[in-house]
Amino acid sequence: MPLRLQRRARPSFAMRLGAPLLAVLVAAVIACGLLAASGKAPLDGFYALFLAPLTQASGWADVLTKSAPLALIGAGLVVAFRSRVWNIGAQGQYIAGAVLGSALVVHMPESSAGWLLPSMIVLGVIGGLLYAAIPAFLSTRFNANVILTSLMFDYVALAGLHYLTFGPWRDPSSYGFPGSVSFQDAASLPVIWAHTQFGLGAVFAFLAAPLIWILLRSTLFGFQVRVSASDEASTYAGFSRPRVVWMALLLSGALAGLAGLMQVAGPINQLRPDIYSEVGFSAIIVAYLGQLNPLGVLPAALLVGLFSVGANNAQITLGLSSSLGQLLQGVLLFTLLASNVLVNYRLAKVSS
Amino acid sequence: MNVTADEKGGANARTQPRLELYGITKAFPGVVANADVSLSVHPGEIHALLGENGAGKSTLMKMIYGLLAPDSGSLMWDGREIRIEGPMQARALGMGMVQQHFALLESLTVAENLALTLNRHGRWDPNRIAARIEDAEREYGLKVHARRPVHRLSVGERQRVEILRCLLQEEPLKLLILDEPTAVLTPQEIEGLFAILRRLAADGLSILFVSHKLEEVRGLCDRVTVLRSGRVVARRDTADVSVEDLAALMVGDAPPPLRERKPVALEARVRMAVSSLSQSTLDPHGTALQSVNFELRQGEILGLAGVSGNGQQELMAALVGERSSPPEAILIDGQAVGKLNVRARRKLGLRYVPEERLGKGAVPELSLIDNVLLTRWAKAMQWGLLRLGQARAAAQSLCDRHDVRHPGVASPAASLSGGNLQKFIMGRELDEAPEILIVAQPTWGVDVAAARRIQDGLLALRERGSALLVISDDLDELLLLSDRIAVMSGGRVSPVCPVASVDRAELGQWMGGNVSGWEAFGDAA
Numbered sequence: 001m002p003l004r005l006q007r008r009a010r011p012s013f014a015m016r017l018g019a020p021l022l023a024v025l026v027a028a029v030i031a032c033g034l035l036a037a038s039g040k041a042p043l044d045g046f047y048a049l050f051l052a053p054l055t056q057a058s059g060w061a062d063v064l065t066k067s068a069p070l071a072l073i074g075a076g077l078v079v080a081f082r083s084r085v086w087n088i089g090a091q092g093q094y095i096a097g098a099v100l101g102s103a104l105v106v107h108m109p110e111s112s113a114g115w116l117l118p119s120m121i122v123l124g125v126i127g128g129l130l131y132a133a134i135p136a137f138l139s140t141r142f143n144a145n146v147i148l149t150s151l152m153f154d155y156v157a158l159a160g161l162h163y164l165t166f167g168p169w170r171d172p173s174s175y176g177f178p179g180s181v182s183f184q185d186a187a188s189l190p191v192i193w194a195h196t197q198f199g200l201g202a203v204f205a206f207l208a209a210p211l212i213w214i215l216l217r218s219t220l221f222g223f224q225v226r227v228s229a230s231d232e233a234s235t236y237a238g239f240s241r242p243r244v245v246w247m248a249l250l251l252s253g254a255l256a257g258l259a260g261l262m263q264v265a266g267p268i269n270q271l272r273p274d275i276y277s278e279v280g281f282s283a284i285i286v287a288y289l290g291q292l293n294p295l296g297v298l299p300a301a302l303l304v305g306l307f308s309v310g311a312n313n314a315q316i317t318l319g320l321s322s323s324l325g326q327l328l329q330g331v332l333l334f335t336l337l338a339s340n341v342l343v344n345y346r347l348a349k350v351s352s
Numbered sequence: 353m354n355v356t357a358d359e360k361g362g363a364n365a366r367t368q369p370r371l372e373l374y375g376i377t378k379a380f381p382g383v384v385a386n387a388d389v390s391l392s393v394h395p396g397e398i399h400a401l402l403g404e405n406g407a408g409k410s411t412l413m414k415m416i417y418g419l420l421a422p423d424s425g426s427l428m429w430d431g432r433e434i435r436i437e438g439p440m441q442a443r444a445l446g447m448g449m450v451q452q453h454f455a456l457l458e459s460l461t462v463a464e465n466l467a468l469t470l471n472r473h474g475r476w477d478p479n480r481i482a483a484r485i486e487d488a489e490r491e492y493g494l495k496v497h498a499r500r501p502v503h504r505l506s507v508g509e510r511q512r513v514e515i516l517r518c519l520l521q522e523e524p525l526k527l528l529i530l531d532e533p534t535a536v537l538t539p540q541e542i543e544g545l546f547a548i549l550r551r552l553a554a555d556g557l558s559i560l561f562v563s564h565k566l567e568e569v570r571g572l573c574d575r576v577t578v579l580r581s582g583r584v585v586a587r588r589d590t591a592d593v594s595v596e597d598l599a600a601l602m603v604g605d606a607p608p609p610l611r612e613r614k615p616v617a618l619e620a621r622v623r624m625a626v627s628s629l630s631q632s633t634l635d636p637h638g639t640a641l642q643s644v645n646f647e648l649r650q651g652e653i654l655g656l657a658g659v660s661g662n663g664q665q666e667l668m669a670a671l672v673g674e675r676s677s678p679p680e681a682i683l684i685d686g687q688a689v690g691k692l693n694v695r696a697r698r699k700l701g702l703r704y705v706p707e708e709r710l711g712k713g714a715v716p717e718l719s720l721i722d723n724v725l726l727t728r729w730a731k732a733m734q735w736g737l738l739r740l741g742q743a744r745a746a747a748q749s750l751c752d753r754h755d756v757r758h759p760g761v762a763s764p765a766a767s768l769s770g771g772n773l774q775k776f777i778m779g780r781e782l783d784e785a786p787e788i789l790i791v792a793q794p795t796w797g798v799d800v801a802a803a804r805r806i807q808d809g810l811l812a813l814r815e816r817g818s819a820l821l822v823i824s825d826d827l828d829e830l831l832l833l834s835d836r837i838a839v840m841s842g843g844r845v846s847p848v849c850p851v852a853s854v855d856r857a858e859l860g861q862w863m864g865g866n867v868s869g870w871e872a873f874g875d876a877a
Contacts, residue, residue: 010767011717213522218737223729232712235674237726238695 005341006348015343021295022287023336024303030331031324036304040318047323048317049310060308061196065267067305068202069094069259069279074286074297075212075257082216082292083228083248089135089150090256091280092157093128097257098264100127100163102180102271105187106169112186120187120265121258128257129250131157140242146249158276165273181270189266201262208255208297213294221247256280278326282308285333291340306331368431370395370558371527372417376425378411379447385411387582389425393527398549398559400590402602403579404799407868409562412579414562415527417449418442428558430526446526448518450533454510458503458637462496462513481520485697488516494548501851503637506865507659508541515548527558534568536657536825539860546572566598578602603800610832611808614815616651623788623819624648624702629681631670639663639843646838646848648788653820654848655808655834657827658863663843664792664823665707671790671821672704673697684788695730701787703727705777705794707823709770713777716766719749722760723765724780755805771798775805782809789813792823807833827859839863846870 027048035045071088080087101124106114128328134153138144162178171181189201216222222237225248234241259279264271286304290296311325357608369392376389377527385408393399397602403409412422416427418436426433429445436442456465463478465486470481482498489495497505497514505513511533519525529547534542549572553559563569569576570590577600578586629644641663648654656666669675670801672694673681684700692700705713716724721740725732733741747761756776759767768776774795781789794810795803810833814820823840824830830837837854839846839862846862847870858869 010764053520218740220729220733220736220738223722223725223738228720229717230711230715232706232708233715233726236706236712238693238698238730240693241756265508 003347003349005345008344008346011343012346016291019339020291020300020336022342023289023332023339026335026339027328027332030335031328034324034327035320036238036279037321040320045314045318045320048314048320050306052313052317053306053309054078058196059313061193061198062309063302063305065171065197065202065305066308067301068205069263070283070286070304071297071301072205072259072300073252073256073280073283074290075208075294077226077283077287078290078292078294078297079212080248080252081287083225083244085139085245085248085252086147086152087132087135087249087252088147088284089132089154089280090252090283091276091278091331092150092154093131093253093256094260094263094280095154095157095161095276096131096253096260097124098130098260098271098275099157099164100124100130100257101261102169102264105183106180106271109181110183110184114186116186117189117265118263121261124261124265125254125258128260129254131257132249132253133246136246139249140245146245150249160227161271161275162273165271169271178273182270183265187265188269190264196231197267201266205259205262207332209294209297216294256283259323280327285329288333289336304332307332369393370427370430371560372428373412373416374426374428376412376415376422376427378408378415378420378422381749384582386415386422389579389582389584391577391584393558393560395526395558396553396556397575398553398561398573400573400576401560401562401579402564402569402576402598404564404602407579407602409579409584410531410566411582413449413531413560413562416442417447443521444523446523447529448515448521448525448527449529450511450514450531452532452535454514456502456510456513459501461499461501462505463498465502465515466520469517470522470799474713484520484565485516488519492519492551494519506541507536507661508538508544508630509535511545512548519552525557527560528552529560529562531562532564533561534563536660538863540864541829542568566595566602569598570595571644574686579602608801608804610804611811611864615813616815616817618651618817619653620649622647623650623685624821625683626671627681627683629667629670631666631675631677633663633666634675635665638666641666642843644843644845646845648819648821650787650819651814651817652835653814653822653833655820655830655837655851656823656840656845657830657837657859658823658840660825662841662863666838666843667840667845668704668706668792668823670791672702696841698727698730702790703781703784703786703788704790705781705792707792707796709773709777710766714765714773717764719764720751720761720768720776723747723776724750728784729781731816750779750783751776753783753827755802771802774798775785775802778791778806778809782813785813785816786818788819788821790821790823793826794822794824795829796824796826803829827856831856841865841867844870 022201030044031049032042032046036042036221041062053063068081073094077087077090101120104120104123131153133151138149139146165178165180169180170178189199191197191199216225224244227234227237231241263275268275273330282304287305288299289300307328308325311322314320314324315322362722370392373389374393376386378386389412400411401409411420415422418438418441427436461478462481465477467476467481468615485496485498494512494516496509497517502510519527533545537545538818549559561573573590576590577584578589581604625647627645629641631641633640639662644667671679673692673696674694677690679690681690683689684702685693689697689700710716715726721744725738725743729738730744744761751758755773756772756779758772778794794806798806810820810822822830822833831851834851836848837851838848839859840866841862
């Protein structure tokens with residue numbers, strides 16, 4: 001009996017929850033297949049990738065630390081994507097926040113003033129916000145495609161970061177290594193889990209998701225975002241599309257910028273050319289894995305964080321390539337998009 | 353026409369039926385669309401399938417044409433039991449279907465459109481098709497401009513293109529299914545269509561004519577099958593049955609009478625005035641507005657008749673503020689509002705109901721609670737937050753008051769049937785008692801009882817002293833509701849005249865684009 005996809009009368013709530021789980025399962029199976037194909041014992045690989053980090057407390061701390069910026073950026077992207085504003089420039093906004101926030105430290109490396117850290121946080125937010133304002137302006141003023149502009153500005157930001165860390169902002173005492181001076185305590189977010197990198201920044205990052213949930217549910221802006229599912233209905237309601245585009249980009253940019261600052265003033269403790277490690281793109285996967293629900297972003301971020309820690313772990317213990325983590329993310333995005341079909345469709349047997 | 357001589361002879365001849373249905377049943381989640389439906393159509397017969405909106409006519413047609421599979425029952429074609437897997441097979445058997453919404457590419461010419469679907473195995477050759485179209489014109493009297501782009505055709509012409517597509521398909525056409533074909537036509541175009549259909553039937557073609565318009569069924573068809581709530585309630589020869597009988601069969605219990613029309617004791621103060629409103633269109637296939645003038649007074653319903661696509665959408669967009677116009681072109685209570693946006697005009701007491709319900713009048717994926725807020729959010733704010741609890745109560749009472757059947761106010765708008773959604777949207781706007789209400793197609797696709805409720809609501813608002821503009825392509829409804837009426841054609845609006853003094857035939861002429869006499873009429877109004 002052949003199977004056919006049949007449209008459901010209404011989207012299935014169970015599948016909205018089940019589809020990501022199914023996607024993770026299929027992705028894990030594919031990952032094992034890839035491991036087997038590359039000549040490793042698939043079960044060992046599976047263990048190293050997905051389970052080993054969870055066997056020790058320090059592994060949990062690593063996963064939480066890795067997940068924090070993903071949850072923060074992902075929550076912002078949920079707002080953008082629900083507004084149908086395709087901001088895929090979180091990477092650039094993250095770098096812009098990190099750079100602008102670091103500017104203070106670079107110019108007063110020895111300062112221990114109490115206002116330093118709060119100012120850095122504010123500057124981080126402003127950096128991401130201003131950087132997201134560019135595609136917002138280009139879109140609302142010239143109708144330029146946000147996907148293209150936001151993506152292209154990622155590379156501009158990266159080039160800027162490289163210029164600064166290899167050039168004017170390089171720590172003179174670093175023996176030629178790129179990167180700024182290391183941040184003093186006054187310029188760093190405190191670590192709250194001793195002997196790990198898990199700090200105050202991560203805690204706040206995880207708080208963003210529930211706040212965004214309330215924003216979407218109960219505020220006028222959140223309502224505008226939800227109505228954005230239909231352009232015509234937005235017009236009918238009397239909402240201004242350019243305004244929503246601006247707000248969605250500024251908000252997601254600000255959160256990405258904040259995430260960037262929290263990384264350089266937290267676990268990384270320095271502005272380096274490698275601070276970004278694709279976190280802006282992983283956050284896109286996180287937003288979709290969470291079904292564009294701010295609360296769904298939390299487990300999604302933890303999972304992608306686990307992948308990332310697991311891939312590092314597998315590289316050390318099994319000698320697997322570190323790109324395995326990104327490969328997994330890619331596979332996961334595919335399986336997720338595929339299994340999301342089941343939210344609106346069901347498999348039905350066709351009698352022949 | 354490729355029919356053999358012995359197939360001719362009309363319905364009364366004792367020929368093999370071309371199509372027979374036995375006990376067809378089809379259920380969707382929550383509703384039985386067709387229950388035990390049987391039907392037969394003979395060669396040369398024009399057979400009407402009559403029923404209200406939602407009676408299950410379209411579902412049945414889709415099963416015949418292979419777009420849906422029946423849950424049970426059997427289907428015979430020329431005496432053989434068959435199973436139709438899809439439209440391709442239906443066409444291969446010699447069926448053709450003209451749906452309500454045409455499947456034509458607007459920027460291509462007629463010949464190019466037909467070349468896309470006909471002769472799928474050969475070379476794409478519009479010139480050859482154009483020659484075939486000319487042959488068809490001689491043979492069936494179907495007038496179509498082969499080399500004209502579709503967006504320049506009237507709706508009637510587009511429909512003829514669709515019929516032509518069926519006639520020209522590879523397999524000789526034996527059964528033509530027409531789904532509500534007259535809904536979009538002017539009275540004159542309807543006559544033209546009927547002449548063509550009679551001629552085709554005389555050549556032996558079987559025609560299934562799906563409709564809810566009684567006069568047409570009586571005038572055109574040989575036999576009629578009446579569907580109600582998915583079941584066949586009657587089969588009759590149209591010669592033996594009166595229009596009143598048909599109405600009773602179709603609706604079951606007589607529809608509730610329309611609210612009594614009371615005179616409104618108010619001075620005829622102008623609430624909204626439109627003068628010299630001209631506007632280009634953003635839609636490449638839209639219609640530009642050309643110097644539109646009219647006045648809307650309190651305590652009246654002004655009907656705007658016309659075939660869809662003659663500038664009604666553009667006019668609506670300008671009136672409600674979706675597009676801005678020169679400030680003085682539109683006045684509300686004497687205030688120039690041409691530059692005001694939707695939000696600002698709503699504050700002045702102007703509300704409207706768009707033609708598209710799902711996707712504009714309501715957001716399909718959002719709950720009924722959110723959809724109540726869609727046009728009422730400005731009043732639901734408190735300390736920067738939306739009062740969701742209050743909105744939930746409002747949604748609940750709105751559904752109760754307007755008899756909206758729903759699976760819970762937290763369920764998405766998409767889960768409502770078309771009629772219930774329209775009741776919901778109309779109720780949402782009527783309950784706000786707007787000073788000015790503009791409504792497009794208030795009862796399109798809604799069953800008789802629900803339509804009555806909506807019409808009652810409009811009349812009640814009129815008595816309250818509001819000013820109503822009703823835009824519709826259903827002339828009968830406008831004549832029933834309106835105090836004064838105007839016609840829109842080609843982006844222009846005719847002079848407004850009192851309903852009591854209009855001549856139906858003349859309105860039909862105007863709807864068809866014949867504007868002679870507009871100036872003369874203007875003084876009379």
